[in-house]
Amino acid sequence: MKSYSSIILMALLFVACSDNISGSDITRDDATKGEATPLENPSVDGWKISGFSQKGPFVTGSNVSILELDSLTFDQTGKIFKSTIRSDEGDFSVSGKGFPSPYAMVQVKGYYRNEITGKRSSGPLTLNAFTDLRNREKVNVNLLTHLEFERVKALVYNGKSFEEAKAQAEREVLAAMAMNEAGESFEDLDIFKSGDGNAKLLAISVLMQSNVNVAGLTERVGKFSMELAENGSWKDSATRTEIADWACEVSQRGLLVDVRNNVLAWKISDTLPDFEKFVDVFWADNYGLGICSDANAGDTAVNVNPLSKQNGEKFICKNERWESADKKSNYKSVFGTMTDARDGQMYRTVEIGDQVWMAENLNYDYQTLQTHSVCYKSESGECDEFGLLYPLAAVIDSAGLFGNEGVGCGNGSWSMCNYSESLRGVCPEGWHLPSESEWFQLLVYTGGTVVVPDVEVVIYKNVQGINVDEYGFNSLGGDAFYATGGFASRESAVYWASSRYENLPSTMEIGTENAGINYTGWGFTSLHYVRCVKD
Template sequence: MNMKSLMLLPFLLLAACSDDITGASGEKGSTSHEKTPAGSWNISGVSQKGPFVTGSTVNIMELDSLTLEQTGKIFKSTIRSDEGDFIISGQGFSSPYAMIQVKGYYRNEITGKRSSGPLTLNAFTDLSHREKVNVNLLTHLEFERVKLLVSQGKSFKEAKTQAANEVLAAMAMNDASKSFEDLDIFKSGDENAKLLAISALMQGDVDVAGLTERVGKFSMELAEGGSWNDSATRTVIADWACEVSQRRLFDDIRANILSWKISDSLPDFEKFVDYFWTDNYGLGTCSATNDGDTTANVNPLSIRNGEKFVCENGHWESIEKNSGNYKGIFGTMTDARDGQTYKTVQIGDQVWMAENLNYDYHTLQTFSMCYNKDPQKCDEYGRLYSLAAAVDSAGLFGDGGIGCGRGNAEACKVRESLRGVCPEGWHLPSESEWMQLLVSLGGVVEESETDEVYPVKASGFNIDDSGFNNHSGGCYYLTGGFSGEGCDKYWTSSSRNIPSILGLNSQNASAWDTGWALSSFFYVRCVKD
């Protein structure tokens, strides 16, 4: 071998070693995930739900290159401003893989306010490939899935790509074209819009504890099977999203985020929110090709199941819009007895069901019914209840109304605000609770000791604008049968002779009691304990 060949030999050996380290994917490391050490590194980025606030903690932890388990090596820093930005540097890691964890309070994009409690978000990263890592809800949702896929033999890059696509598929969105670590809710583009949309959807109308539970269940279910099949939670989120979309509340969310003065523009996240709830309802795509088509929500878990929507200008619009001008956001509650979910609304200091009760109360002595004996009317209006059913005369859920309504008016001195037929944690409102509702809306209450027909009156309010949704079908009278649609009469738990009835329209209400109510059927609206 000549001298020139001897001089080239070290370089040839080095090149051969380099070929062994770089795999076919272009990623450093063999299929066993062995990689060169990261050495010194410097990482910056932003942490977002909305942005985490100043002082939130940032930890970067070394992970074993084979198992992605923590090795115990850790570097700490903090969020530098309310824009969620951080910088953290270090050296001495023998593995290039690291977990960045951010914990602290964040700005809630739905309310515009600081969160009520701290949240923790994680991100996997490869320090040998990155100098910037954004930590957000999507990096957190993919986290456990990436870890499992690596343990099953996937390369880090392959695991990240697969997990990212599975996260988006679970939210009815198409494949990822960018790493979640590159996303920023204040930047333009569809990928950033997806991040903001999913962040808003998962937050919905829950607090930080509810968000943490949702995110935790999602990430663990995704890790195990690559999908998110929690139909109940998905539907609750879809119902919230539909409400936001139909009531044009996206502008409020935009205004909340822009009020933080971090950016003067946001990506088009609204369309991805719409993708989620319309997919959940089974509505399909709304485009120019099917403009004018009508279809119904086929999700049996939805509080809007059966509601019809029409495709107009690329957007699904409800045909059954409430006539009021309520711009707030409805909550939800689920009746554990039959699994039905109802919209709820806070009015003043009270929380009311924003729908009539639809629980099928049936005993040997009494029952509830659908208007005109049509099951579809129960879905639309709720059920009609006899007095005995309304106060739970059989004592199925409490003893406050036992015996009432079985033909003996003297047995109907029921306890005010008894549970009656309402779900656990809710009760049949008294006259005073009804009047509290109306006064909180600006109504004026008038009481008369001499007026035997209408001893309590209120006027001057607008019940529809409150989100109460005064939407009822007809009543039923033993002597006259079904009265015709639009009979807005509700049972109360107050009694003079027997529990009284509240007649209500959009501008006034009256409460009264009469003997014939023993054999009549009216609606029930429950208020939270």
């Protein structure tokens, strides 16, 4: 049996180049219709391939290559035809002559539009597809054609016909993602078209991207492809669970609407398939929850995946989807979402009175030579749940990564600290660090009353307790690190404020019964959480 390791594009002894894209333009409807033209002779004298390349769509100028493959071994013969992506919709067209073999690899390499951030990817990605030039004129290259690629080759080496290998590999890819057979060839799928097959393509593209950058995505799909090639399954439990935890979190918090809006904002299509239900299918399967349908509405199930950070959490079947049994539904405010363009992280937001707050702690990793953010006790799971802890220099953005107001401030001297209240600091663009007055506005609106026990500490207190969490603020914290050493308990949450009092940095501490601005006890090396408010 021959080796079936990854095909690597190498310096080729013979290169036949063609960039004939002057023929009739394709439409998105045409791109999903492969016209069978079987030949008695396996050679292909003249051919034309057109279609769409998608992760999200590859951008204009991305490279497209058609490589001839030996009809028996699927090794590259050395013949290659090249073109480029013609528009930001990802469309391409390549034609040529002189392929003795009917089998070819379509390869696209370039930047793509990221569904999670809505922006162009930070680096290039390569996706492949196998095709039979006798049977197709339209080939869409996407994440599913890439995931099946090595498996198809392995099955052909083991004696399967090309058609048998493609069909089996497609079933195995979808089974690995807890999804049943689409019924359509992967080469026909399009994330902008309706139907379950297209919905699964978009769902899997979103899941594989999830919380990683291009390098992380490349590693994920590479490992998936090679493992599938070996045994027809994907048994990387750690990666599967990491993706499932991300998917559960964004689904439960309603953040998948951000993904949908990002893709629609590209203005390629007015509608998208129902990919969200297949995202839910994936994480529910990973957690062992089973199917949620009208037949078992009201049933409860527990996450039994020992690798999951949600292990042991109870879910209830409502409206054909699993929802956390602990999820609050009686908030008094309006929720939304935002995406931090710097790292693609999505945050839930909440409108409370005239203010819009992040409904969770900031988790942007601020790293400079002068200062950096940290996880509580250096445990990454703490960051996933509670966000990062920041020293004053990071909060003020003393390195000037996002603005000049706090440059040089927070490293042990107030001589450079001339920033104004409500500066951006470490917050995402369009958001800023809340001042004392903005914190007080929040607390008064949610039922707090002012008491002033002394000149150094101002406390807002309500006998019934302040009600910020009833409004969806979701106060998370505790475990703040004091400059004098030691950590606070989770009974209260300590956040940085942008206000100063007699050149002392300030923090807002929110407890179960009271809250207050504190101007004492904090030093430049103290670590606290950050909650941003919208400009």
